[in-house]
Amino acid sequence: MGKVIVVTSGKGGVGKTTSTAALGAAIARTGQNVAVVDFDVGLRNLDLVMGAERRVVFDLINVVQGVAKLPQALIRDKRIETLYLLPASQTRDKDALTEDGVARVIAELRLRFDWVICDSPAGIERGATLAMRYADEAVIVANPEVSSVRDSDRIIGLLDSKTARAERGERVEKHLLITRYDPGRAARGEMLTIEDVLEILSIPLIGIIPESEEVLRASNIGAPITVCGHDSPPARAYNDAARRLAGEALDMMVPGEKKGFFNRLFGRRAA
Amino acid sequence: MSGVARQRSSMRLRGRSYMAFALAPEPPVAEWLAELDDWLRTSAGFFAGRPVVLDLAAVTLTSSAVTHLISELAARGIRIMGIEGADAEKLGPGLPPVMLGGRQAALEAIEARPRQGAPVATAPEPASLLLQSPVRSGQSVFFPTGDITIVDSVGSGAEVVAGGSIHVYGTLRGRAMAGTSGNREARIFCLRMEAELLAIDGFYRTADDMGTSHRTGPVQAWLDGEALMIAGLDRSS
Numbered sequence: 001m002g003k004v005i006v007v008t009s010g011k012g013g014v015g016k017t018t019s020t021a022a023l024g025a026a027i028a029r030t031g032q033n034v035a036v037v038d039f040d041v042g043l044r045n046l047d048l049v050m051g052a053e054r055r056v057v058f059d060l061i062n063v064v065q066g067v068a069k070l071p072q073a074l075i076r077d078k079r080i081e082t083l084y085l086l087p088a089s090q091t092r093d094k095d096a097l098t099e100d101g102v103a104r105v106i107a108e109l110r111l112r113f114d115w116v117i118c119d120s121p122a123g124i125e126r127g128a129t130l131a132m133r134y135a136d137e138a139v140i141v142a143n144p145e146v147s148s149v150r151d152s153d154r155i156i157g158l159l160d161s162k163t164a165r166a167e168r169g170e171r172v173e174k175h176l177l178i179t180r181y182d183p184g185r186a187a188r189g190e191m192l193t194i195e196d197v198l199e200i201l202s203i204p205l206i207g208i209i210p211e212s213e214e215v216l217r218a219s220n221i222g223a224p225i226t227v228c229g230h231d232s233p234p235a236r237a238y239n240d241a242a243r244r245l246a247g248e249a250l251d252m253m254v255p256g257e258k259k260g261f262f263n264r265l266f267g268r269r270a271a
Numbered sequence: 272m273s274g275v276a277r278q279r280s281s282m283r284l285r286g287r288s289y290m291a292f293a294l295a296p297e298p299p300v301a302e303w304l305a306e307l308d309d310w311l312r313t314s315a316g317f318f319a320g321r322p323v324v325l326d327l328a329a330v331t332l333t334s335s336a337v338t339h340l341i342s343e344l345a346a347r348g349i350r351i352m353g354i355e356g357a358d359a360e361k362l363g364p365g366l367p368p369v370m371l372g373g374r375q376a377a378l379e380a381i382e383a384r385p386r387q388g389a390p391v392a393t394a395p396e397p398a399s400l401l402l403q404s405p406v407r408s409g410q411s412v413f414f415p416t417g418d419i420t421i422v423d424s425v426g427s428g429a430e431v432v433a434g435g436s437i438h439v440y441g442t443l444r445g446r447a448m449a450g451t452s453g454n455r456e457a458r459i460f461c462l463r464m465e466a467e468l469l470a471i472d473g474f475y476r477t478a479d480d481m482g483t484s485h486r487t488g489p490v491q492a493w494l495d496g497e498a499l500m501i502a503g504l505d506r507s508s
Contacts, residue, residue: 124409146427150408153426157407200426200444202405 002033002113004106005245006135008159010151012122014143015179018215018225019238020119021049023139025224026242028083032114035074037086039131040121041097044088050077051222052085061089064101070108079227084113094127106134124158134164137173139245140203143180144192149200152176156203175206177241182211183256194254207241209234210255291352292318293373295326296340304343311347318349324370328356334363341366398435406431406445415452427467436460448475455494460504464490474499 007020020036028034038046041061047053052075058068063086070086077083086109089096109116120131132138138159142152159172166172178197185191198205209215214232218225226242229235233255240250296303311317325341332340341351353370354362362369398417406412406421408428415434424441431437431445434452439461448470450457455472464485468477471494481501489504 150427153405153408154428156405157410157426157429160404160407161410199442200424202424 002110002116004110004116004118004134004136005139006118006120006132006137007139007141008120008128008132008155009122009141009148010124010128010155011143011148014141014148015209015215016122016141017045017049017119018219019139019141019177019179019209020046020117021224022226022235022238023242023245024115024117025077025080025083026226026239027115027117027246028077028080029226030246031082033082033084033112034115034117035084035086035109035113037109037116037118038088039097039118039127041088041127042090042093043121044090046119047075047085047087048222049219050085050224052077052087053222056087059087059089060105061092061096063105064097066101070105070112079223094121094125094130097126097130099130099133102130103134124154128155129158129162132159132163132172135159135172136165137175137245139175139177139206140201141177141179142197142201144178144186144194144197146192149192149197152201156201174203175245176201176203177207177209178205179209180211181208181255183254186254187256205252206244207237208252208254209237209241291322291324291373293324293326293355294344294349294351295329295356297329298331300330300332300336300340304340307347318347322352323349324353324355324373325351325367326355332357334361334366337362337366400433405441408445425461427465433457446470449492450494457494459492460489462489463487464501469499469501471499476501 007016007023009016024034024036036046036050037060038044039060040046047056055075058073060073062068063070063073073086075085075087077085106116118131118135121127140152140155142148156174159174160166163172176198178194182191186193194208210233212232212234214229215225215234218228221228225232225235226238237255244250327337337354337357344351351367353367355370355373357369359369400412400414400417400419402412402419402421403423405423406425406429408426411430411432412419413432417433418435418438419431419433420438421431422440425431425439425443425445425447427444429445430448432448432451435449435454436457437447437449437459439447441461442463442465443461444465444467446468447459447466449459450472453472457471459469459471466478466481468475469481469492471492474494474497476499485501485503490501491504492499492501494500
C-alpha cells in the first residue's frame with residue numbers, strides 16, 4: 001500500500017506545484033513508483049511544470065465521475081519511467097469533485113503506487129479540503145512571510161480536524177518545507193527567520209529551498225527542478241527534502257549561513 | 272505599563288442570540304408600575320442580573336417618558352438591555368438600543384439559571400479546560416463555564432474565549448477573551464505576549480493599544496475598573 005501525501009499551504013503562489021513536481025521526481029528517481037495528482041481543478045498547472053500538457057486526454061474529474069479508467073488518465077513522465085501524472089481538468093470547477101469519487105481514486109492509486117503526492121489548490125475550500133481528505137502525511141509549503149505562515153497554521157488546524165485520519169482519531173504526520181528563502185533578505189531582517197517560522201508552526205522541517213532563478217527556468221521548460229537542474233542549490237535542497245520525507249535523517253543547512261548553527265537549532269526544534 | 276487603557280464600551284465582535292424577559296407596560300403606566308410593585312413584593316430580586324427588554328408596543332411614550340420609566344424600573348432593580356416596539360428615531364441617544372426580530376420563547380429557557388439563594392443540586396460542571404496542542408489560526412476555543420489552560424501556543428488568527436481566566440504556557444498570538452460571562456476577576460496569563468486582542472468582561476485592548484514593552488517574558492492582564500491592565504509577571508503589580 002502506497003503512502004498518500006498532500007502538498008498544501010493555504011496561501012497561493014508559495015510553490016506548492018513546483019514542490020510537488022520536484023519531490024515527486026526526486027523520489028521517482030530512486031526507482032519507486034510515484035503518482036503526482038493535480039487537485040487544482042479549473043486552474044491546473046502541474047501538467048505544465050511536468051511538461052506533460054500536450055499529452056493530457058483524460059483527467060481527475062473524468063476518473064472521479066467514472067467516464068475514464070485510472071490507467072487511461074495517468075500520464076507517464078518521459079524522463080523518469082516510474083513517475084506518473086494524474087492531471088486536473090481546466091474546464092471544470094471544484095464542485096465536480098465528489099468525496100466518494102475522490103476516495104475511490106485515491107484508494108486505487110494507493111494500490112498501484114508507492115507514493116501518491118497530491119498538489120492541493122490554494123485556499124481552504126472544497127478543492128483544498130478534498131485534496132487533504134485521504135492523506136496520510138502532509139507537506140506544508142510556506143514562505144518565510146507572516147501571511148504565508150499564518151495561512152499554514154490555519155491549514156495545520158484543518159489537517160488535524162477535517163481529514164479522514166483526524167476523524168478516525170489518528171494523526172496526519174506533517175512536514176514543513178520552507179520555499180523561496182532569500183539569504184540576502186533574511187540577513188537584512190526583511191523576512192521571518194527560520195527559527196521564527198518553526199516557533200510559530202512547531203512542526204518538523206524537511207527542507208529550506210532557496211529563492212532561485214533556476215526554479216523559474218525549470219518551470220518554463222516544463223521539467224521538475226530536480227530533473228533539469230539537479231546540481232543547482234534548489235534541486236539539491238529538494239532532493240534532501242525528499243530523502244527526509246522518506247525517513248532519512250540528514251543534516252539541515254540554512255542557505256547562506258555557516259554550517260553548525262542551524263544543526264543545533266534543528267536538533268532542538270524539530271528532531 | 273503604558274498607562275491606563277481608554278474607556279471602551281462593551282465589545283460586540285460576533286453575533287449572538289440570547290434569551291431575555293420582555294416587560295410590556297400597559298397604559299396607564301403609573302397603574303402598571305403599581306401592579307409591578309405588588310408582584311415584586313412576592314418575588315423580590317426576581318429580575319436582578321437578568322436580561323430584560325422593554326416592549327413599548329402597547330403604550331405611546333415620549334423620549335423623556337421612556338427615560339423616566341427606565342429610571343423607575345432601575346429603582347426596582349430592573350436593568351433594561353433593549354427596547355422593542357418603538358421607533359428608533361423617536362428615542363433619543365442615551366436610551367437602550369431598539370431590538371428587532373424578537374420571538375416568543377418558553378420561560379424555562381431563561382429560568383434555567385437557579386434563583387439567588389436557592390441552590391439547586393446538580394452535578395458540578397467542569398471548571399477548567401486543558402488543551403495540550405497548539406490552537407491554530409482559524410480555530411476557536413469556547414469554554415463559558417470556567418478557565419482555559421493551554422500548554423502550547425495560540426496562533427495568530429485563533430480565538431480563545433473563557434468564562435473564567437485564560438492561561439497560555441506558550442506564545443499568545445491570537446485573541447484571548449476572558450471573563451465573558453461577566454467575571455471581572457478573570458485574568459489572562461501567557462508566557463509570551465504577541466496577542467492581537469485581549470479582553471476581560473468586554474473591556475478590550477488591541478495590539479495597537481498595547482505597545483511592544485510586554486513582548487518578552489511572561490505577562491498577565493487584569494481589569495482595574497474599566498481599564499484593561501497589562502504587566503509583566505516578573506514585575507510587581
